[in-house]
Amino acid sequence: MKLERKHTKVLIPLSKTWGWVLFLFLNFAFVSSAQQSPTVRSAVDTTIIKIGEQINFMVSVEADTTAQVLFPEGQTFSPLETVEAFKTDTTRKADRMTLQKIYALTQFDSGSYLLPAQRIEIDGKGYFTDSLLVSVSTIEVDTVSKEFYDIKPLISVEKNQASLPFYFWVILGTLLLVGIILWYIFRRKPLSEEEQIALLPPYDRALQELKKLEKSKYLIQEEYKKYYSELTDIVRSYLEEDVHISALESTTDQLITKLELMKDAGELKIDDETIQQFKQILYTADLVKFARSKPETSKAEEDRKSIEHIVIKTKEAIPEPTEEELMEQAAYKEAMRKKALKKRRIQAGLATAAVIVIGLIATVFYYGIDNVRNSLIYQPSKNLLEGEWVASSYGYPPIDLTAPDVLLRQEVELTTEEMNAVRDKQVFSFYNPDNLLWVGTSSVILAEPTEPDYQKSIDRVLKDLADKGARNIITKQEEFSSASGVPGVKVYGSASFPGESEGDRVKGKYAIILFGGKGFQQQVVLSWVEGDPYAEQIIDRIINSIDVKTQV
Structure with missing residues (x-):
């Protein structure tokens, strides 16, 4: 049995055929237009x-x-x-x-x-x-009819203090607190009535205290024991200070005996009647204090007046002090004044030390002990790191970098060897003596369009470091890429650099970064103190900002 394959003939109208042709042509034109190069x-x-x-x-x-x-x-x-x-x-x-x-x-x-x-x-x-x-x-300048003036000097401006660090406020608060404490200790405080009475001479103080006792309410409230205790204490204190006898610790009989002996020796010109009157008042006070006796109010008033009279009589009976005694009294007062002043100074010193310690503890707690220690030791580097940085382009071919300050153009004298190989050389540098930070750039256009000899340049920089006093120079080398991906070479290491004072040595680090091409070379050289964390951050920031243009 044969299988027959039937073929069907499809006829497309002419109008549809031209439509497909037109569609393909337009698409081709569209694609051609869309792919047109910029x-x-x-x-x-x-x-x-x-x-x-x-x-x-x-x-x-x-x-x-x-x-x-x-x-x-x-x-x-x-x-x-x-x-x-x-x-x-x-x-x-x-x-x-x-x-x-x-x-x-x-x-x-x-x-x-x-x-x-x-x-x-x-x-x-x-x-x-x-x-x-x-x-x-250049511009033609009229130097005949025009008057010229000297360049004005630089004007220093105040630093922007819009954002002050935490430790500034700690220091300010500490100083204010110390000031308040010192003012409180050394200020002239208004004296209370008791303090004013205590500063009076013994005689005047005794009379003042007797007047105050007269105005008290002891007798109204029948507090005879308190009344007579204060009365005898006033007169005993006066005798101890002005007559110079141990009256406060003596019994009544002992005190009267001492007064009689002083009278007999001529040291106290007081009559027997006054002594007997004083003795009788002391016996009455003993009865009130120890036997709970209650005298008449009028008798208590009379005893106070009698004691006042006895104090006056005793003052009149004391011989005038000799010149030696006056000098001893003045020396005693001066010694007491110095003692009080010394006490105040010790109090102020202790209070100030306590405030400083508290402020230091607060700063350490907020920043951490490492940051506080580094801030105190490496303060110049910290100021550079946190200050305003400058981004600029140096030399030609240009070297772009960001640094803590502007790099200044340096006058360069080419050696005999360089004169034959170098057509132009531009050098810029920045140096901070406070932390021994050095940043330098060098842009060189060669006399011939040949590749630069990096090793010769590295040897020249290392020789320059050695000529300036660097010792024990250790060198490492690796590949380097700029911020935009331009390949270069980085040579870095450590050395012992001369310090600020003669004979002083400082451990430091250095880095040499080189770029170049046919007919030119660009170079950045850095050096800083080893162990300075802020200097390390400065160098990292500078290196990360380096970029070069490689077209001459």
């Missing part, structure tokens, strides 16, 4: 300017509307300086767009400068502009 154009409004004038460098990019375009940013136009990068102007037409960006550039040194080609990134692919030669001429 174009990059650049131009400047002028190539001749005077010092300080600006040129406008315009970059125009035409690409698909879906393309991602990245223009150069920062100081990528070195040796020209970027004054301002204007906003990108965008124009769209169908599925294409035109981006236009203008940069204002300038230069403050006369000469001819090559504006390097700029990389425009479109969808991850790099497109470069043309390089241009810009001529910068």
